[in-house]
Amino acid sequence: MSSYAPSPLLLEAAGLGKRYGGVVANDGIDIHLDKGHVLGVIGPNGAGKSTLIGLLGGAIRPSAGTIRFQGEDITGLPASERARRGIGRTYQIPRPFLDMTVADNLAVGQFAVAPLDSAAAAERERRQILERCDLADVADVKAKDLPLLRRKRLEVARALALKPKLLLLDEVGAGLIDSEVSDLIALIRSLQDGQRAIIIIEHMIRIVKECCEDLLVINFGKVLTRGRTAEVLASDEVSAVYLGTSHGGAAKPPRAAAPEPAAAASSATKPLLVLDAVSAGYGQARVINDLSLSAAPGQVVGVLGPNGAGKTTLAHVISRALPVTAGRIRFDGEDITDLPAYAVAARGIAHCMEGRHIFASLSVEENLLVAARQVDAAERRLRLERVFALFPVLAERRKAGGTSMSGGQQQALAIGRALMAKPRLAIFDEISLGLAPVMMDRLYEALAALKREGLTMLVVEQDVERALDLADAAYIINKGRITLSGPAAVVRHDERLRHLYFGTEE
Structure with a gap:
């Protein structure tokens, strides 16, 4: 009598982790996926989604854990070898061979x-792949001449040319307008034919809601929850992570004492910053559309919205x-729309960018001084003292390498550099x-201190609660447009807020 041995799962990732120095990007992630299943992976900005798809596709080597594909351990295999075994992936920013035709791009994979x-x-x-991806009419067109949606389709087609048993789709909806997203959803659903498993990593909730049977939510590199898509999206726990209310037990930064004239600017105050019907994007992708906002002197303006909102x-x-x-930008009454970045910085706009951008070859103090090169030695000392008073850890580590510190300390350095x-x-x-x-608490306490000093700030955040605790006014951006705005206290209690983050607004 023969014994029955069940076939292994298509994909088994166990205890998957990735560290970059002291930063934990992924920690103990398990994924089990079989042929024909579609899994969505979501999470707030910085949760570790891109790292996860890099680990599964082979572009990133794990610090911990194992990956088995069709029963075989592929943990140490490079991306090229995984592709040969049947793992295909797309990239958020399409990466075709621009000077090759659409058909030739597929031939490379074949x-x-x-x-x-x-x-x-x-x-x-x-020809079959091109017809499936609605690209047959542009088979002989060079990839560089395709509009964005066609390039997205080509990205999927190139992955299909690898004959994947597992298809990894990375932020395929990024940069598309609603009608284009509908077309892309139709393409993804046509691929759900039982012949392959699909993992969709997305910030656009509509795509995972319409395409995925199950959903995995990660936060701070760990699995927060998993389950059926509708149940996960209805979860208060998931909502709290996206809106920033999951840290409700943590001490919140104190609100600035009102009514200091600078912090509580009246409607009669002349705005310091005005954006009038501004549109912008990257290449073919229009990211913000007809967007208008203003900030008065001493005001803190929260700019909020889900991943990919703009x-x-x-x-x-x-x-x-x-x-x-399109549109115009004015700062202190002057039109700065056509000015270069260095000229705008000279007029008093400092940008503490996402990702910190610390100079690894410079010390903490040298990183700070980069932003004060144009002033004399006495003024530089005064500015350094101010930053060190705000972040004492920077004074303690002033001679250390800029990237030798923890992630939170590096973020303090990035803030301090902007203030210099x-x-x-x-x-x-x-x-x-x-x-x-x-660490978030400490940084927002520092911003609250700056608010009390009267510094005008734009706080761009996904963490709604922290930003609204600090802000005087808030603008919610969704799909590149302002969909909700007003005093922070009013926006906080607007019932549309959650729907805007989860794509359930009418």
């Missing part, structure tokens, strides 16, 4: 994995690191990204 017996067979297979793009537009395609320019307006972009709640 012959890299398993060359077919004849050129005719390979051509037939390419918040960081807006920050780059204001600091002039990114050109506008003695700005009239400071833009703080996602300063809580990837940090533990206790």
